[in-house]
Amino acid sequence: MMLDKTKKPGTGGIKMLTEIMPGGDVEFGKCEICGKETNLQREYYYYGVECECHGPTHFEVVRHCKNCEPKEPKTTKITVTTDSLRRRDITIEQARNRIIDAFAADPDFRRIYVDNIACVIMDNIPGFKRNKEARDDIADKILKWILA
């Protein structure tokens, strides 16, 4: 069962999807709406935003008693690791160094790039169809020249 709601402005311009799951889970605690201690149902609100909380998609959960209508929180906190924020801010040079490091750490990963360049050579330059060694060699040189 899914309820699609496109949120109003003021939510950062992000189109959010609110999904309401049927309240199957029952737990005991304080209703977040009226404050009474009783059996609670959970209402999940999912937002199409990546978050480090639990799932790939950020959500809020509201625990409420059977007498109360759950209310979607007005605000929410999204968890981003400082590390991933720092990564997002890298320069081209840093990105290049990251690829170079990745190539050094995993020759098979680099190999994929060599093979792809070799394919372009084979398909576009006459004389290389039957010369795998030569085109691999050129592909390797090109990659060395651009990266490492």
Ligand SMILES: [Zn+2]
């Ligand atoms: Zn209540």
Ligand SMILES: [Zn+2]
């Ligand atoms: Zn989250």
